[in-house]
Amino acid sequence: MGKKIGVFVCHCGTNISATVDVEKVAEEAKKKYPGVSYATTYKYMCSDPGQKLLRDKIAEEGLTGVVVAACSPKMHERTFRNAAVKTGLNPYQVEVSNIREQCSWVHQDKAQGTEKSIDLVRMMTEKTRKDRSLEAIKVPVTKRALVIGGGIAGIQAALDIADGGNEVILVEKDASIGGHMAQLSETFPTLDCSQCILTPRMVEVAQHDNITLYTWSEVESVGGYIGNFNVKIRKKARAVDLDLCTGCSSCWQVCPSKKIKSEFDTGLGNRTAIYIPFPQAIPSKPVIDKEHCLLYRDARKKNIPPEESKVCRKCYDVCPIAPVKAIDYAQEDEIVEVKVGAIVVATGYKELPNNVYGEYGKGKYKDVITGLQFERLASASGPTEGEIRRPSDGKEPEIIVFIQCVGSRDPAKGCSYCSKTCCMYTAKHTMLYKHKVHHGHAFVFYIDIRCGGKNYEEFSLRAIEEEGATYLRGRVSRIYKKGEKLVVLGADTLTGSQVEIEADMVVLASAMKAQDDADVVARTLSIQYDKDRFFSELHPKLRPVESSNAGIFLAGACQGPKDIPETVAQASGAAAKVMALLSSDQLEREPVIAKVDRLPPPVFSTCIGCFYCQRVCPYGAIEQEEIKARDGSVIKTVARVNEGLCQGCGLCAATCRSKSVELAGFTDEQVFAEINSVEFN
Amino acid sequence: MSNQTTFEPKIVAFLCNWCTYAGADLAGTGRKQYQANVRIIKLPCTGGIDPLFLIKAFERGADGILVSGCHPGDCHYNTGNYHARRRWNVFKPLLEFCGINPDRIQFSWISAAEGGKWVETINGVIDAVRALGPFEGYQKINAIGPAGSGEGFVSSSDKGCECK
Numbered sequence: 001m002g003k004k005i006g007v008f009v010c011h012c013g014t015n016i017s018a019t020v021d022v023e024k025v026a027e028e029a030k031k032k033y034p035g036v037s038y039a040t041t042y043k044y045m046c047s048d049p050g051q052k053l054l055r056d057k058i059a060e061e062g063l064t065g066v067v068v069a070a071c072s073p074k075m076h077e078r079t080f081r082n083a084a085v086k087t088g089l090n091p092y093q094v095e096v097s098n099i100r101e102q103c104s105w106v107h108q109d110k111a112q113g114t115e116k117s118i119d120l121v122r123m124m125t126e127k128t129r130k131d132r133s134l135e136a137i138k139v140p141v142t143k144r145a146l147v148i149g150g151g152i153a154g155i156q157a158a159l160d161i162a163d164g165g166n167e168v169i170l171v172e173k174d175a176s177i178g179g180h181m182a183q184l185s186e187t188f189p190t191l192d193c194s195q196c197i198l199t200p201r202m203v204e205v206a207q208h209d210n211i212t213l214y215t216w217s218e219v220e221s222v223g224g225y226i227g228n229f230n231v232k233i234r235k236k237a238r239a240v241d242l243d244l245c246t247g248c249s250s251c252w253q254v255c256p257s258k259k260i261k262s263e264f265d266t267g268l269g270n271r272t273a274i275y276i277p278f279p280q281a282i283p284s285k286p287v288i289d290k291e292h293c294l295l296y297r298d299a300r301k302k303n304i305p306p307e308e309s310k311v312c313r314k315c316y317d318v319c320p321i322a323p324v325k326a327i328d329y330a331q332e333d334e335i336v337e338v339k340v341g342a343i344v345v346a347t348g349y350k351e352l353p354n355n356v357y358g359e360y361g362k363g364k365y366k367d368v369i370t371g372l373q374f375e376r377l378a379s380a381s382g383p384t385e386g387e388i389r390r391p392s393d394g395k396e397p398e399i400i401v402f403i404q405c406v407g408s409r410d411p412a413k414g415c416s417y418c419s420k421t422c423c424m425y426t427a428k429h430t431m432l433y434k435h436k437v438h439h440g441h442a443f444v445f446y447i448d449i450r451c452g453g454k455n456y457e458e459f460s461l462r463a464i465e466e467e468g469a470t471y472l473r474g475r476v477s478r479i480y481k482k483g484e485k486l487v488v489l490g491a492d493t494l495t496g497s498q499v500e501i502e503a504d505m506v507v508l509a510s511a512m513k514a515q516d517d518a519d520v521v522a523r524t525l526s527i528q529y530d531k532d533r534f535f536s537e538l539h540p541k542l543r544p545v546e547s548s549n550a551g552i553f554l555a556g557a558c559q560g561p562k563d564i565p566e567t568v569a570q571a572s573g574a575a576a577k578v579m580a581l582l583s584s585d586q587l588e589r590e591p592v593i594a595k596v597d598r599l600p601p602p603v604f605s606t607c608i609g610c611f612y613c614q615r616v617c618p619y620g621a622i623e624q625e626e627i628k629a630r631d632g633s634v635i636k637t638v639a640r641v642n643e644g645l646c647q648g649c650g651l652c653a654a655t656c657r658s659k660s661v662e663l664a665g666f667t668d669e670q671v672f673a674e675i676n677s678v679e680f681n
Numbered sequence: 682m683s684n685q686t687t688f689e690p691k692i693v694a695f696l697c698n699w700c701t702y703a704g705a706d707l708a709g710t711g712r713k714q715y716q717a718n719v720r721i722i723k724l725p726c727t728g729g730i731d732p733l734f735l736i737k738a739f740e741r742g743a744d745g746i747l748v749s750g751c752h753p754g755d756c757h758y759n760t761g762n763y764h765a766r767r768r769w770n771v772f773k774p775l776l777e778f779c780g781i782n783p784d785r786i787q788f789s790w791i792s793a794a795e796g797g798k799w800v801e802t803i804n805g806v807i808d809a810v811r812a813l814g815p816f817e818g819y820q821k822i823n824a825i826g827p828a829g830s831g832e833g834f835v836s837s838s839d840k841g842c843e844c845k
Contacts, residue, residue, distance in 0.1 A: 073723075074702075074706060098706075101705065101706045101708075101709025101710065102705065102709060102721060105710070106708060106712070106713065106714055106715055106717075106800075107714065107715075107717045108714060109717065113717065119720055120721075123720065526759070528754070528755075528759060530754065531754065536755075539793075540794075548757065592725065618758050618759040618761065647758060648725055649725050649726040649728055649758035650725050650726055650728070650729025651726065651728040651758065651764055653729060653731070654728065654730055655764075666724055666725060666729070668731065671722065671731075671734055674722050675693065675722065675734060675741055676737070676741060678691075678693055678738065678741055678742075678743065679741070
């Protein structure tokens with residue numbers, strides 16, 4: 001039975017009709033293409049009357065296929081397909097021939113443009129003749145979200161989703177949530193205290209009925225697909241029972257290992273072996289650092305289970321919880337399996353360490369510190385309680401040099417990108433310094449000043465004009481030690497002179513880098529990452545919070561360097577996307593997916609079971625299926641496509657040696673029909 | 682020789698939906714002009730291109746083919762473009778063996794943001810194929826018919842062909 005195809009050629013005002021003879025295109029279609037029973041032109045096909053024309057003609061002419069020759073299918077394919085649905089025509093019987101972007105706009109010659117348009121419409125007509133009706137795939141949605149990472153991005157996303165009435169599981173690899181923002185002293189451009197605005201949000205997370213918090217935990221594996229992810233979470237053994245512990249602080253006060261470098265204080269302060277990362281930690285319950293704990297070290301040395309070791313045990317003895325102590329040396333890792341409908345990745349960034357630059361001492365000079373270390377020095381909760389003191393001897397630095405673009409915009413150090421936050425945080429640092437050391441002098445070496453945010457430029461100017469920081473445009477070539485001083489050798493490219501400053505302390509505006517394990521996380525989640533190992537968004541402009549894996553969203557600096565406002569905005573954006581997804585009971589997916597051929601009973605398939613398709617599939621969507629005889633014996637093993645996982649790339653179809661796999665919407669038959677009708681003559 | 686002044690090459694371009702097709706759209710939006718000798722076939726991914734599609738296009742009279750997709754690392758399907766590249770490595774010697782000058786098929790990576798690159802690339806392909814002259818291999822074999830000896834399958838005008 002032949003198809004009755006209608007061809008609708010759009011003028012697009014004069015966008016198409018000025019350089020393509022639309023009447024001729026319609027005429028040719030009607031006259032020459034087999035199967036075309038109706039053809040017309042219209043001024044604006046996408047307009048309301050245009051769509052009505054489409055609907056009316058489908059009904060009147062009894063059309064079973066439609067070709068709209070108009071703009072790019074990316075613009076209005078959905079518009080025309082939806083219009084067709086209203087008349088009862090399957091939307092996948094409607095195709096768009098792109099004669100605007102591919103003809104009228106790019107070819108001035110009317111004869112050429114018309115000829116090419118005729119060709120393009122014929123190709124699409126031929127494809128439409130082979131179109132099959134497809135039904136959207138419906139999958140149920142698990143109304144629960146997973147947020148990976150408990151920094152400000154993860155906190156914001158989790159709170160937004162939870163406030164929207166959905167369950168959220170927040171997984172954080174450290175002992176407390178808070179992330180890097182908890183380490184900051186003040187935030188630009190308002191200079192309000194970072195912890196003051198963050199810690200209430202952290203408490204909210206802990207107290208929220210809809211949020212389950214797993215700290216000291218990591219996502220082990222992620223399976224499934226949008227709406228239906230299966231996640232395994234490893235709860236690392238903390239050696240402390242979170243349910244029993246009250247966070248009374250007795251244990252860490254008696255811990256004898258007091259000289260362990262605190263990660264939270266960026267190595268400038270110390271902590272004990274049983275510790276909470278910082279006083280406002282959530283949960284405010286300790287964890288035992290098994291590397292440094294005397295008991296665990298003893299157990300490792302003697303190769304016995306830790307609970308049998310008799311060394312120390314001070315924290316256990318002092319724990320007031322009875323009858324069962326909250327300290328549990330025998331605790332082991334636990335795997336939790338959860339089902340979620342959507343995932344937000346908010347794994348954040350790491351700071352470029354100061355041992356990268358050989359010319360700046362490679363981390364040997366104690367008084368050359370990174371930006372985050374300066375934050376801890378300036379923070380009231382930091383190791384010096386907010387006084388700016390040199391790490392080496394505790395003296396107040398009278399001359400301090402800030403160096404910008406350390407790592408950033410330096411392909412040699414692996415970050416060709418701008419880290420975006422350093423110009424601002426250096427300006428902030430100079431202010432914090434001047435507010436605390438009034439007589440001191442701050443020098444800043446910069447390459448460019450980039451302050452593209454609300455009130456940012458004003459803030460940076462304030463550092464120069466009001467606080468009197470001396471900005472020098474140029475790079476620092478070397479830092480070396482001379483007595484107690486650090487000599488900073490640099491260039492001032494504006495005056496063209498060499499600069500030599502004898503400084504007491506140097507602060508490097510270190511780059512924001514992707515986490516060391518970003519590639520591992522990306523592989524676990526099947527999402528893409530860029531050359532700098534930041535996770536890639538689906539579209540740089542229009543889909544900035546979606547990852548390449550449907551149902552997985554990105555928030556914060558794991559996608560690229562970002563400051564706090566941007567991070568929070570993106571986290572809320574991701575949360576909105578998650579809520580939209582979780583709001584429906586069923587999810588409709590495009591039926592453009594692969595299918596392995598099957599013939600009705602006796603069940604048969606031309607598939608030869610080579611499973612090359614399984615190897616090339618980027619989504620693990622190809623499953624093995626046994627075809628059995630009546631007596632239950634296996635006749636052969638063939639491939640089957642998991643509809644939920646398949647994204648419709650067609651790799652399997654092109655790889656299949658026995659031509660047993662087809663991609664719906666782009667079957668061999670359809671593509672060959674298109675190629676066959678490229679006549680050129 | 683068949684390199685007449687009127688020869689206009691016929692190019693079929695197989696483009697992936699996400700990068701190059703969108704790049705060609707961008708060229709349109711930017712009103713960037715290019716030669717009209719190309720017919721675009723859109724597929725979800727270059728990795729989904731069966732080599733038979735390319736052979737078929739030659740058989741139907743194409744003089745040259747462009748296959749273009751996302752830049753390495755940018756593939757919407759993670760690795761589809763790498764599969765396309767790998768398949769080309771296998772397919773190319775076969776093409777040479779068949780007597781088709783592999784220069785008639787070109788590959789490129791063009792992102793959705795590179796309208797200009799699309800124009801340069803497609804103009805380049807059209808010009809290159811124009812210099813190669815028309816592809817007549819299949820016409821000759823069709824003219825010889827099933828009883829033919831098969832000689833002449835390699836077009837003498839196919840000067841660019843260096844296969845032995």
